[in-house]
Amino acid sequence: MTDPKLAKTAEAEAIERAKQGDEAAFEVLYNLHKRRVYSLCLRMVSNPAQAEDLAQEAFLQLFRKVGTFRGESAFSTWLHRMTVNVVLMNLRKKGLPVVSLEETIETDEESPKKELGGPDLKLAGSLDRLQLQRAIEKLPPGYKTIFVLHDVEGFEHNEIATMVGCSIGNSKSQLHKARLKLRDYLKFMRAEKAEKQ
Amino acid sequence: MTCSEVQRVLPEMMDGAPNNELQAHLEKCPACSDLVAELELISIEAHQLVESNEPSPRVWLAIAAELRSEGLIRDPEAKPGRPVLVPTERRRWNAWWLVPVAAALLVAASYVGMRKPATQIAEKPAVVAPANAPDLAAQSNQQKPAPQVAETKRPVPIDRSLDEPSVSAPVQVVSTEDRQFLDDVGQRSPRMKAEFESQLRAVNSYIRDAEAYLKQNPGDEDARQHVMAAYEQKAMLYQMALNHIQ
Numbered sequence: 001m002t003d004p005k006l007a008k009t010a011e012a013e014a015i016e017r018a019k020q021g022d023e024a025a026f027e028v029l030y031n032l033h034k035r036r037v038y039s040l041c042l043r044m045v046s047n048p049a050q051a052e053d054l055a056q057e058a059f060l061q062l063f064r065k066v067g068t069f070r071g072e073s074a075f076s077t078w079l080h081r082m083t084v085n086v087v088l089m090n091l092r093k094k095g096l097p098v099v100s101l102e103e104t105i106e107t108d109e110e111s112p113k114k115e116l117g118g119p120d121l122k123l124a125g126s127l128d129r130l131q132l133q134r135a136i137e138k139l140p141p142g143y144k145t146i147f148v149l150h151d152v153e154g155f156e157h158n159e160i161a162t163m164v165g166c167s168i169g170n171s172k173s174q175l176h177k178a179r180l181k182l183r184d185y186l187k188f189m190r191a192e193k194a195e196k197q
Numbered sequence: 198m199t200c201s202e203v204q205r206v207l208p209e210m211m212d213g214a215p216n217n218e219l220q221a222h223l224e225k226c227p228a229c230s231d232l233v234a235e236l237e238l239i240s241i242e243a244h245q246l247v248e249s250n251e252p253s254p255r256v257w258l259a260i261a262a263e264l265r266s267e268g269l270i271r272d273p274e275a276k277p278g279r280p281v282l283v284p285t286e287r288r289r290w291n292a293w294w295l296v297p298v299a300a301a302l303l304v305a306a307s308y309v310g311m312r313k314p315a316t317q318i319a320e321k322p323a324v325v326a327p328a329n330a331p332d333l334a335a336q337s338n339q340q341k342p343a344p345q346v347a348e349t350k351r352p353v354p355i356d357r358s359l360d361e362p363s364v365s366a367p368v369q370v371v372s373t374e375d376r377q378f379l380d381d382v383g384q385r386s387p388r389m390k391a392e393f394e395s396q397l398r399a400v401n402s403y404i405r406d407a408e409a410y411l412k413q414n415p416g417d418e419d420a421r422q423h424v425m426a427a428y429e430q431k432a433m434l435y436q437m438a439l440n441h442i443q
Contacts, residue, residue, distance in 0.1 A: 021271030039248035176208035
């Protein structure tokens with residue numbers, strides 16, 4: 001496993017060389033972060049070709065501004081935010097909902113009374129991550145955005161609210177609904193799998 | 198606290214500070230307790246999702262080509278004080294930029310023309326000629342007539358012998374202009390020939406990358422501009438060499 005300190009040093013050196021126009025340095029930075037950037041794009045849009053285009057645009061925007069990077073925040077944080085902005089702008093351009101337009105209204109649909117029969121997720125102790133990835137892909141776009149940003153990528157609600165243009169309360173509500181939907185999807189998948197066995 | 202009240206406060210409470218009332222209800226209500234535990238499990242597992250997805254190689258190729266066209270990547274073999282292959286400033290694709298390019302093409306083609314019999318010129322494609330260069334040069338309101346350098350609309354195939362050595366790569370159609378130009382430069386300035394050769398290798402590589410990207414994305418306007426930018430740089434290189442040896 002790479003020593004984090006060494007990795008940081010290598011990244012810092014690559015940034016300085018990239019400022020001088022060194023192609024190899026750009027490639028080092030690209031290879032260090034390409035998986036994270038691409039994975040984020042892919043989770044948000046669920047289309048590999050589109051995710052590649054967005055990843056490309058995110059890196060280009062970052063590299064164009066590398067000369068202004070002062071090291072006050074982590075390079076990865078900077079890139080992370082830029083990627084999210086690129087994806088959100090793309091979603092807005094296509095007229096896709098970035099955040100669900102639903103109000104924070106309590107409905108019977110989310111009450112435990114409507115639980116699906118089937119295996120208890122908690123008793124299993126862990127989740128099938130492949131199933132979880134598939135379930136995330138099935139989420140409606142608005143729920144998916146908030147869930148990916150918060151639970152997968154680790155942004156706080158105040159950051160999400162700023163990025164997507166909603167209130168903190170709406171962000172929390174959307175996240176909760178996304179998790180409830182995922183719970184339903186996962187129980188359904190698990191029940192299906194149990195029936196086949 | 199009732200189950201309905203738990204449902205109402207959960208969005209706020211899930212990731213926030215512990216709430217005694219909520220905790221008390223969860224201890225007594227298995228349904229709500231299981232719900233909260235499962236939602237927490239989903240959140241924890243989501244954070245662990247491994248980035249196993251990797252973009253295809255064409256993403257880096259496209260990024261590198263764009264960085265070169267914008268002048269953000271510099272030729273490492275360019276010596277200080279000498280003109281670099283890639284301009285340092287980011288350029289927009291402006292029509293006026295093609296005027297010196299068109300002039301460079303005219304000079305290069307004239308130079309080549311002086312060295313060859315007329316029949317050979319008629320048979321072989323001309324030196325690099327972006328398809329729209331004469332049209333755009335005319336649109337820039339220059340007094341000079343549009344240079345007649347484009348014998349054909351298609352760019353000249355790259356001289357693969359100037360690329361990095363590759364045992365497996367077959368030699369493509371040879372551009373005699375590159376080779377002839379190198380020989381002439383070498384006769385006048387052997388030191389210049391080595392430098393020019395390395396820069397020509399780099400720009401041919403850039404052209405190859407840009408053409409490969411255009412081939413994969415034939416409808417992409419940016420890809421076409423990359424190819425034109427690549428040929429533009431080759432024209433600049435010819436002009437710089439000519440300025441040096443004449």
